[in-house]
Amino acid sequence: MAQRFALIIDPVEASEQRADFSDTFTVVDAAAPALSVGELSTQRGDGVFESIGVIDRHAQEVMPHLERLANSARICDLPAPNQEQWRQAVAVAAAECPAGEAVIKLILSRGVEHGPTPTAWVTAAPASDFSNVRRDGVKVVTLDRGYSLDVAEHAPWLLLGAKTLSYAVNMAALREAHRRGADDAIFLSSDGFVLEAPTASLILRFGDRFVTPAPTGGILHGTTQLSVFEYLSERGLQVGYERIPATDLPRADAAWLVSSVRLAVPITAVDAHTLPVAPALTTDLNHYLLSPRD
Amino acid sequence: MAQRFALIIDPVEASEQRADFSDTFTVVDAAAPALSVGELSTQRGDGVFESIGVIDRHAQEVMPHLERLANSARICDLPAPNQEQWRQAVAVAAAECPAGEAVIKLILSRGVEHGPTPTAWVTAAPASDFSNVRRDGVKVVTLDRGYSLDVAEHAPWLLLGAKTLSYAVNMAALREAHRRGADDAIFLSSDGFVLEAPTASLILRFGDRFVTPAPTGGILHGTTQLSVFEYLSERGLQVGYERIPATDLPRADAAWLVSSVRLAVPITAVDAHTLPVAPALTTDLNHYLLSPRD
Numbered sequence: 001m002a003q004r005f006a007l008i009i010d011p012v013e014a015s016e017q018r019a020d021f022s023d024t025f026t027v028v029d030a031a032a033p034a035l036s037v038g039e040l041s042t043q044r045g046d047g048v049f050e051s052i053g054v055i056d057r058h059a060q061e062v063m064p065h066l067e068r069l070a071n072s073a074r075i076c077d078l079p080a081p082n083q084e085q086w087r088q089a090v091a092v093a094a095a096e097c098p099a100g101e102a103v104i105k106l107i108l109s110r111g112v113e114h115g116p117t118p119t120a121w122v123t124a125a126p127a128s129d130f131s132n133v134r135r136d137g138v139k140v141v142t143l144d145r146g147y148s149l150d151v152a153e154h155a156p157w158l159l160l161g162a163k164t165l166s167y168a169v170n171m172a173a174l175r176e177a178h179r180r181g182a183d184d185a186i187f188l189s190s191d192g193f194v195l196e197a198p199t200a201s202l203i204l205r206f207g208d209r210f211v212t213p214a215p216t217g218g219i220l221h222g223t224t225q226l227s228v229f230e231y232l233s234e235r236g237l238q239v240g241y242e243r244i245p246a247t248d249l250p251r252a253d254a255a256w257l258v259s260s261v262r263l264a265v266p267i268t269a270v271d272a273h274t275l276p277v278a279p280a281l282t283t284d285l286n287h288y289l290l291s292p293r294d
Numbered sequence: 295m296a297q298r299f300a301l302i303i304d305p306v307e308a309s310e311q312r313a314d315f316s317d318t319f320t321v322v323d324a325a326a327p328a329l330s331v332g333e334l335s336t337q338r339g340d341g342v343f344e345s346i347g348v349i350d351r352h353a354q355e356v357m358p359h360l361e362r363l364a365n366s367a368r369i370c371d372l373p374a375p376n377q378e379q380w381r382q383a384v385a386v387a388a389a390e391c392p393a394g395e396a397v398i399k400l401i402l403s404r405g406v407e408h409g410p411t412p413t414a415w416v417t418a419a420p421a422s423d424f425s426n427v428r429r430d431g432v433k434v435v436t437l438d439r440g441y442s443l444d445v446a447e448h449a450p451w452l453l454l455g456a457k458t459l460s461y462a463v464n465m466a467a468l469r470e471a472h473r474r475g476a477d478d479a480i481f482l483s484s485d486g487f488v489l490e491a492p493t494a495s496l497i498l499r500f501g502d503r504f505v506t507p508a509p510t511g512g513i514l515h516g517t518t519q520l521s522v523f524e525y526l527s528e529r530g531l532q533v534g535y536e537r538i539p540a541t542d543l544p545r546a547d548a549a550w551l552v553s554s555v556r557l558a559v560p561i562t563a564v565d566a567h568t569l570p571v572a573p574a575l576t577t578d579l580n581h582y583l584l585s586p587r588d
Contacts, residue, residue, distance in 0.1 A: 003407075006331045033327040035336060037300045037417050042329060042403065044461035045339020076462065077469055109336065110465075113297075123331050144449045148484065151440045157466040158440050166460030167338035168370065171404075172451040175371055190442065190484075 003030035014080035045166035047109035048072035137266035138183035152217030170198035297324035308374035339460035341403035342366035431560035432477035446511030464492035
């Protein structure tokens with residue numbers, strides 16, 4: 001979806017406390033030029049971001065997203081975002097969203113080359129209609145991410161675990177999936193473990209147990225996955241973080257890709273293997289994810 | 295350096311042939327807003343780029359850079375650039391450069407989200423003064439790139455070999471090098487082979503033989519490295535592309551990082567090992583690289 005609303009945030013110190021940050025926001029035309037060619041986000045994908053789901057002008061899981069933005073900034077040596085300032089910017093953007101489903105994006109760029117401060121902005125746009133894919137699911141292929149499962153621990157400069165603007169590989173993986181006749185991809189580590197999808201987390205069901213790959217630094221900790229685990233736990237179901245060998249994928253009793261805007265999408269096939277689906281549970285999950293949550 | 299000149303290129307078909315593309319160029323203020331927040335270069339580092347050295351308004355090695363831009367575009371499923379159009383854009387930018395050393399950057403982005411065409415632009419700016427570092431050299435540290443040497447062959451979606459805008463890891467590696475008291479970094483493959491620097495190629499001298507890691511897809515084929523090899527070959531020296539184990543680094547008789555704008559910089563130390571330097575040859579190399587070449 002094209003952005004309908006955009007707000008430039010004038011960054012302030014993380015520690016600055018005040019009731020009203022509205023004088024640090026500048027509304028800009030989302031379709032008009034707003035960024036200079038010197039922006040390091042455009043030159044080097046040098047920055048971090050978040051995508052927040054919005055339901056009827058209520059932004060979902062705002063604090064977990066802001067905490068993850070701060071964590072990404074820390075991994076990338078960017079100045080810590082002022083949480084209250086960003087929370088207010090999200091509130092302004094949410095008020096500008098259309099009714100129904102929308103998406104707010106937060107971007108914190110390293111700024112203009114040799115410039116004094118980061119550049120930061122927030123956009124809002126109506127979401128695509130994902131009702132069909134939430135019902136019918138996606139076929140996925142597994143793709144090698146090239147990294148071993150534990151590489152993040154000894155090589156933090158690979159920025160695994162940060163949601164950076166350097167997403168070209170994620171986009172290329174989705175194109176490769178489409179080339180292979182699939183709808184989405186699941187990344188595997190070079191040593192044969194399940195990681196995540198290019199723009200979603202993975203949840204697998206084995207019997208009555210729901211598991212997701214442990215976010216040990218090599219993958220992003222999904223905000224929607226956290227919400228789903230909370231929901232399942234409240235219903236007395238067992239959830240857990242595990243090292244999942246790729247060979248376990250075809251024997252799952254059900255599997256979902258979960259993300260902030262598309263929400264929970266059943267996986268109907270992994271490579272050549274058809275997976276069982278759980279339509280009633282998928283409907284329940286999305287009903288929950290579409291309810292206003294903080 | 296801040297950009298002093300910027301030109302937006304209105305993309306045309308790769309096959310379109312005409313003498314004058316100047317009506318497809320729009321000069322913009324390099325410091326003013328020129329790109330919308332919907333730009334996929336800013337949102338996802340989704341695009342490719344080149345940096346070209348300029349000496350007294352002569353752009354160096356233009357065709358090898360344009361060929362590499364086209365190769366990067368192909369790897370990223372971007373429309374093929376029109377080579378003659380880009381050549382003319384570089385000529386316009388070169389004419390706007392100050393005397394002395396400058397840098398022209400070419401950027402081809404996937405465009406605005408859901409937009410019909412890529413976005414493309416060219417910038418020009420004075421280069422930093424690299425005369426000291428060309429003489430005094432750099433201390434480097436080796437950093438794990440996380441990928442095995444042959445991963446590019448079976449996982450093209452990792453976009454290794456393309457010069458993409460997703461450069462956050464390259465920038466993080468330079469910050470890590472500075473944290474360790476070094477000036478630059480050399481990436482190693484996870485299986486212990488020498489790759490490249492975050493923004494430069496590596497040339498090692500063993501006796502009278504000059505070698506660089508073979509660009510088998512996992513690393514970028516350096517335009518400046520090609521020029522240096524041409525220069526050395528013309529002087530009857532032996533050059534070659536090899537698999538270089540990381541354990542060979544400390545036993546090199548000399549080593550350089552070479553890139554389009556900083557040119558040839560001697561490596562004075564790798565991790566804890568001091569390397570011999572070859573000041574006369576370094577001076578000769580940079581003299582050659584500073585001469586106008588096509």
